[in-house]
Structure formats: structure tokens, C-alpha cells
Ligand code: PEP
């Protein structure tokens with residue numbers, strides 16, 4: 056083949072490439088419009104029946120030289136690219152996404168703002184065990200100037216033989232001790248049926264790591280107006296975490312806070328692996344406040360302060376830590392709770408430089 060013929064053929068290929076690109080772009084724009092329409096109608100973006108029909112139609116019109124298999128493969132790629140365009144559009148529209156809302160969500164707990172720029176410390180026992188136990192912690196928090204106390208009443212334990220929590224009685228104890236010292240409260244709820252009732256006792260409902268994808272619980276949390284503290288699942292990706300939060304916000308409850316609490320990895324030096332990079336990623340991707348639970352992520356007292364400082368340096372809006380008047384006798388997480396003296400030291404160390412602000 057002479058050079059002129061080759062140049063001529065290549066010229067035609069370039070032209071065809073150009074036309075194909077125009078057609079592909081036109082196709083993509085129509086697919087995007089279809090995606091938006093499907094969004095409005097609330098129907099799924101991926102329609103395998105329609106896709107199969109389009110492929111069969113193309114194959115029936117194929118006269119070669121590409122084989123039917125090749126035609127199927129090529130068009131499947133085009134369909135997939137269109138679908139991911141539609142899904143990107145969808146992702147842009149996640150209610151928890153920064154793309155949807157530029158300003159930070161600030162959760163107001165009557166005098167305490169979470170997500171407003173000044174980090175908060177949330178502290179308290181793993182489990183509510185007795186009035187006296189919670190009262191001692193509440194007094195210590197008050198002394199330190201801390202205004203939000205945690206305490207578990209419904210405990211999701213690995214073993215059914217371990218302490219399961221005091222239930223509603225525990226919430227009552229928490230409320231009584233907290234109101235004596237003017238503190239706000241956070242406690243885990245595990246049953247969708249308790250979500251409505253919880254607001255009578257607590258200021259923030261915690262959804263624990265084990266329930267991050269308990270979709271009925273998430274939906275129930277979306278129906279109330281009590282702020283929700285959603286913990287990252289033990290093996291949840293950041294994307295799954297954000298989608299779990301989306302369930303709550305999509306239900307109508309915009310007062311959602313995210314909390315990184317460590318994820319399962321092969322590392323055994325800590326109880327879980329604190330994913331510090333999740334903090335700036337979540338802050339970038341979402342407008343919701345982001346906290347870090349240093350107790351459950353590390354499971355060891357000796358590194359709580361540096362981990363809390365790292366979390367704040369990474370942009371966290373708050374820290375959660377467990378405190379118990381006598382950790383050795385605690386009914387849950389005995390090994391990792393700080394006693395009151397250790398807690399005061401921890402708090403002083405973490406806030407020594409004014410939370411880095
Ligand atoms: C808790 O905070 O009491 C708790 C059980 O933590 P997690 O759900 O993160 O394990």
C-alpha cells in the first residue's frame with residue numbers, strides 16, 4: 056500500500072473517530088437526561104432487561120466484520136460508561152454530600168454546638184451501671200467544664216452472657232445524673248421501636264458500629280428530630296458509612312453526626328485500627344460533623360491522648376472517650392476505660408494547646 060493510500064485511510068479513520076465521539080457524547084447526554092428522569096420517578100438507574108433488549112437488537116442488525124460477541128462487548132462498555140455517568144450525578148445529589156450542601160451542618164445541643172469549629176469532648180462510662188457510678192462521672196465532667204456525657208444503656212455485646220445494659224432504667228439514671236449537673240446526654244439505641252421514646256430521656260441517639268447498616272433502625276432515626284450520632288461499622292467503607300447517614304437524612308432528620316471508631320484490620324496492637332484519614336475524607340465529602348472515638352478504636356489507654364490530638368489535627372469536630380470511676384470493676388470494657396484522675400490528665404493533655412485552635 057502506497058503512503059498516500061495509507062494517509063487517506065487514516066484520514067477517514069480520524070473523521071469516523073470524530074463522528075463517533077460526537078455520537079457518543081450525544082448518547083451520553085441523553086443517558087444523563089434519562090438518569091434525571093429516573094431519579095424523579097424514583098426508579099433504579101440500572102435496567103438489565105432494557106440493556107439486554109438493546110444488545111439483542113444490535114446483534115440482530117450486525118452484519119460483521121465484528122463478531123456478535125465483540126459487538127456485545129463494545130456496547131456493554133458504552134452502557135456501563137453511561138450508567139456510571141448517571142450514578143455520578145446521583146452521588147452529587149446525596150443529601151449528606153458537600154456537593155449538595157457547602158456549609159457545615161452544626162448540631163445544636165442547647166448551648167453546645169457540634170461542628171461549628173470548636174471541638175467538643177464527649178465522655179462517660181461504657182455502660183450505665185448505677186446512679187452513683189454515673190453521678191461520679193458527671194461530677195468529674197462538670198469540674199472539667201465538659202458538657203456532653205455518654206453512657207450505654209442498651210449494650211450490643213459479643214456474648215449473650217455478658218452484661219446487656221440496664222435498658223430504659225439505664226436511660227433514666229443517665230438523665231437524672233446529667234440533669235443534676237446540667238449535662239447533655241448520648242446513649243445507644245438498638246431497637247427501632249425505642250427511637251421515638253428515647254428523646255424523652257436523652258439528647259443524642261447513638262447508633263452503634265454493629266448497627267450502622269441496620270436499615271430499619273436508620274429509617275426510624277430519620278423519622279425523629281433527635282440528633283443522631285452514627286458510628287462507623289466495624290468493616291464499613293467510607294462510602295457505606297456515608298450511605299448509612301444518607302438513610303437518616305433522607306428520612307428527614309438532618310441532625311446527624313459521624314463518628315470514626317476504628318475498623319477491623321489484621322493489626323492486633325490496637326483493638327481496632329483508627330482510620331485517621333477517614334476524618335479529612337469525611338470532612339471533604341460531607342458537611343456533617345465528624346467525631347473520633349479514641350477508646351473503641353485503640354482499646355488501650357496509653358495512646359489515647361496522642362490519638363485524640365491527631366484526630367483534632369486532622370479536622371475532627373470532637374472526641375469521644377470512656378471514663379469510669381473504677382474501671383477494674385466495670386461491667387463492660389474494663390480494660391480500656393480511664394479512671395477519673397486519668398481522665399483529667401487526658402483532657403488537660405489534649406486541650407493543652409487549646410484544641411489546636
Ligand atoms: C459504644 O460506644 O458504647 C460502643 C459499643 O461502641 P461501638 O458501637 O463503636 O463498638
Ligand code: MN
Nearest residue numbers: 181377387388
Ligand atoms: Mn465501650
